[in-house]
Amino acid sequence: MEREVENVYYIRRRILLPVAVQRRKMEKVLEKHLDETFRLPGVAGVLCADxxxxxxxxxxxxxxSAAGNIASIAKQAAQLHPNSSTPPVICIESETGSVLIKSEDDITMAIYKSSPT
Structure with a gap:
């Protein structure tokens, strides 16, 4: 029983804690990139999906709630030109603005732009 407790402690200290720290670092990097993008002129929103x-x-x-649809649109657009070396950029336009969608390295990003008034 004591050995099992030691094993659990070892797993927490040597494996789970470093993974949690690495995850927090990745989240901070993602938040930084989203903040930088969100501050650009005309950007009304940004979304990142796996x-x-x-x-x-x-x-x-x-x-x-739009993340699933955004990722699906990016996947479908990529299938239109499966031999392309670069992923497509999708632009959806409406009266109120546009949404730019692009996937890269299993991450899909959508940038919501407001229409100039």
Whole structure:
């Protein structure tokens, strides 16, 4: 029993703690990039999703619930030119603004731009 407790302590200290620290660092880097993008003129929102459509982060008018749809649109667009060396940039336009979508390295990013008034 004592050996099992030592094993659990070892796993927590040597494996889980470093993973948690690394994850926090990655989250901070992602937040920094989102903040920088969000501060650009005309940007009303930004969203970041993983390859499964899980929302990693969202700011401004970007709704977290749209992450699955955004990731799906990016996947479908990539299938139009499967031999292309660069992923496509998708632009969806409306009267109120536009959404730019691009995937790279299993991450999809959407930038919501407001229409100039």
């Amino acid at each position: 390859e499964n459509g899980l929302c990693l982060a969202a700011k401004g008018v970007a709704e977290k």
